[in-house]
Amino acid sequence: MRHVVEQLAASRIREVANEGLGRADVLKFWFGESDEVTPGFIRDAAIASLQAGETFYAHNLGLQELREAIAAYTENLHRGRGTAHWIGRLAVTSGGVNGLMLAAQTLVEAGDEVVVVTPAWPNLVAQSLIMGARVTSVPLRVQTEGARAGAWVLDLDALLAAITPATRMLVVNAPNNPTGWTLSAAEQRSILEHCRRTGTWILADEVYERLYFADDTPNGAAPSFLDVADPDDRVIVAHSFSKSFLMTGWRLGWLVLPPALTDAVGKLIEYNTSCAPVFVQRAATVALQRGNEVTPALVEHLRHCRDTLVPLLRALPGVTLAEPLGGMYAFFRIEGQDDCLAVAKRLVREAGLGLAPGSAFSPEAAGWLRWCFASRDTSRLVQGVERLERWLQAHQQGT
DSSP: OOHHHHTOOOOHHHHHHHHTTTOTTOEEOOSSSOSSOOOHHHHHHHHHHHHTTOOSOOOTTOOHHHHHHHHHHHHHHTTTOOTHHHHTTEEEESSHHHHHHHHHHHHOOTTOEEEEEESOOTHHHHHHHHTTOEEEEEEOEEOOSSTTTTOEEOOHHHHHHHOOTTEEEEEEESSOTTTOOOOOHHHHHHHHHHHHHHTOEEEEEOTTTTOBOOSOSTTSSOOOGGGTOOTTSSEEEEEESTTTTTOGGGOOEEEEOOGGGHHHHHHHHHHHTSSOOHHHHHHHHHHHHTGGGTHHHHHHHHHHHHHHHHHHHHTSTTEEEOOOSBSSEEEEEETTOOOHHHHHHHIIIIIOEEOEEGGGTOGGGTTEEEEEOOOSOHHHHHHHHHHHHHHHHHHHTTO
């Protein structure tokens, strides 16, 4: 076994979830997915494809119909350059995580320097480590005062200082899992201009782009590097059908690439998965074509979930929490509860409440907890807060 693989950390979210295996009484908010089933018309498209016998290999880069649908979707959100502009820049991948790994395989060699903005989904660090890179984290910092106390924000100067001509790739996830932080368009321009000077690639994980609650963009999406980058810039943007289309289990995503990289990524897809299943691609095509029946309502529901959960958590004694601008997570800490992994396990065992420990996302997030609020029934969120409140009261009383 390669040493780097042996040294990879096991998922601490899974470690907590294992505490609740077989327990129907646990309210589970630990994983990053909605509890809503994929809409019926998307499932029907997959069924129709299977019934038509579409069980064979497809093009490495994805079905032409799906790539055209992705191009139209992207054109609707970004820059207004025309659908044809995007077609040659797309690669359909077997999930967003597969797309991110393909990007790392394309760009990173052993010994390369990679900078990652953290806290972040642990795969974003692990993928470069698997390739043998040296990873440097640039942590977000926590606001401690004012109306946004508990919000995680970027120290742009610290990030730019960490990116040098020796930096092969910058990895940034915004809107961010777990913190809800997102980049402004001005920050994206500053980062892009700096990376142009240093020759650094940007890998932007924008899978939460549509799950955005601020009202500062005309298209309802978070600021994207696709809005500021030129086609030949060293920028790769990763997307997924999982979050915005309620398709987590389908395992389908896509990359937006500089045109010069598309064929190379197609070759890597051949050596990784060959192609995504046709019936899944048919479902995704329909999801994009009828996306207005899914995503806007989903975002409004998530806003309602956020606005239900956040005030209730803030009202608990010792809780620090800022309203997230994007994503589907409340990221908070409880005063005096610094061992978040132990706290998360105890909450499962003693309160029937399943949350993710902040230490799963980076060392600087130790002491924090992530609550996925993508719940079909907001009464589950209320019930979860009630369980947390009772647990805190019992803990404070020493019982």
